[in-house]
Amino acid sequence: MPSAIKPLIAGNWKMNGTSDDLSQLLGIARGVSAYSGSADTLICVPATLVDRASQSTLKTSLKIGGQDCHHKTAGAHTGDISAPMLKDAGAQAVIVGHSERRTDHDETDEIVRSKASAAHDTGLVAVICVGETQQERENGQAEDIVSGQIQGSIPDTTDHQNTVVAYEPVWAIGTGLVPTNNDILSMHAHIRNELKTGFGNDGEKIRILYGGSLKPSNAAEILAISEVNGGLIGGASLKSADFLSICDAVGQ
Numbered sequence: 001m002p003s004a005i006k007p008l009i010a011g012n013w014k015m016n017g018t019s020d021d022l023s024q025l026l027g028i029a030r031g032v033s034a035y036s037g038s039a040d041t042l043i044c045v046p047a048t049l050v051d052r053a054s055q056s057t058l059k060t061s062l063k064i065g066g067q068d069c070h071h072k073t074a075g076a077h078t079g080d081i082s083a084p085m086l087k088d089a090g091a092q093a094v095i096v097g098h099s100e101r102r103t104d105h106d107e108t109d110e111i112v113r114s115k116a117s118a119a120h121d122t123g124l125v126a127v128i129c130v131g132e133t134q135q136e137r138e139n140g141q142a143e144d145i146v147s148g149q150i151q152g153s154i155p156d157t158t159d160h161q162n163t164v165v166a167y168e169p170v171w172a173i174g175t176g177l178v179p180t181n182n183d184i185l186s187m188h189a190h191i192r193n194e195l196k197t198g199f200g201n202d203g204e205k206i207r208i209l210y211g212g213s214l215k216p217s218n219a220a221e222i223l224a225i226s227e228v229n230g231g232l233i234g235g236a237s238l239k240s241a242d243f244l245s246i247c248d249a250v251g252q
């Protein structure tokens with residue numbers, strides 16, 4: 001049975017992109033209008049590009065987001081960026097708790113949760129990332145790890161409009177490795193159950209994205225799996241043709 005949840009195809013440019021790359025973004029913005037009935041689209045650019053990206057895509061259906069925010073709104077935190085700053089620059093969403101930040105910056109579930117709260121308080125959609133490491137999967141702990149991250153990282157202010165959950169197995173990010181369809185199916189069903197337990201009716205409608213080596217060649221297959229409500233795409237979001245061909249795979 002087709003899901004009633006409108007998919008979200010989201011890109012994460014990570015620490016890639018200068019003004020030269022805005023042409024790729026414009027290509028995406030022009031192309032996604034063809035898919036606006038079947039999927040929402042978002043590109044999370046580096047903070048330095050949020051303002052220009054938002055301005056240049058204003059009249060299109062493509063939304064622009066940031067990749068992280070501080071949990072406080074302002075203060076003595078050199079080099080950090082607050083949710084109100086991202087919003088002021090034109091962002092409509094922000095990724096929090098990406099595994100690269102959990103690893104590189106020692107972000108705990110508690111920190112991720114406070115960042116997601118800051119996003120909610122500011123009116124930004126929080127894209128909250130969860131996912132197990134290779135070792136945790138091999139040890140049979142994947143579901144428990146993801147449950148702990150969901151319970152620890154998703155704030156009480158969550159509803160189906162202000163929050164998206166992205167399941168990104170750490171070992172699949174940027175590696176070309178992907179879980180089997182069955183593993184994706186059972187993890188997304190598990191996450192759906194956690195969300196229903198935590199958030200009732202909203203938990204049935206919160207979008208659950210799959211992320212990790214999602215690309216044009218595997219998109220149709222992965223996006224068709226039950227409870228996969230879209231994707232979070234790193235490498236393949238940097239080129240407009242790749243991102244658009246993933247959008248094209250929605251509903252195939």
Ligand code: PGA
Pocket residue numbers: 012168172173174175211212213214232233234235236
């Ligand atoms: P990838 O990254 O598509 O390059 O594997 C996904 C992500 O980290 O969001």
